[in-house]
Amino acid sequence: MAQPLLLQFPLSEILPLAEHAAAAPNHRISSFSDATGACLMWVKDDGTYFMSNGLPHLPGKDIHNHVVHAKGWGPGTENDLRDTPVGGNDFAEYFQLTQPLSSDATTPLLEQLRAAAADGMRWLELEVSEESVGIAFSD
Secondary structure, three states, rough: OOOEEEEEEEEEHHHHHHHHHHHHHEEEOOOOOOOOOOOOEEEEOOOEEEEEEEEEEOOOOOOOEEEEEOOOOOOOOOOHHHOOOOOOOOEEEEEOOOOOOOOOOOOOHHHHHHHHHHHOOEEEEEEEEEOOOOOOOOO
């Protein structure tokens, strides 16, 4: 059993992705997801990163869509992720911005991101285990 993996994403770069998704007139949704509307997409392919599902895409520096990689898990780390709870298969996980992160919470994810940034938090953190993915904020 693999140890949980903590992935850190700079909140100052994640919030613009979320704001883009929230403002976008259309959204990319996978037929494999129950998600609807504005979402942050957590993706694993060449590294692991977040992106907006808003359409039209938020242009990136060298690619068609802006992405924010996890600290230390950028391009070229795909094979290293195989031995972690993230695993070797490519995927996209959708986090709805208008919904709370858990069933016992009431604040939508977008509002949590805004509040965390206003409180000076620097990181959005995913704690990935073989059974679950948890989201937290840290400074």
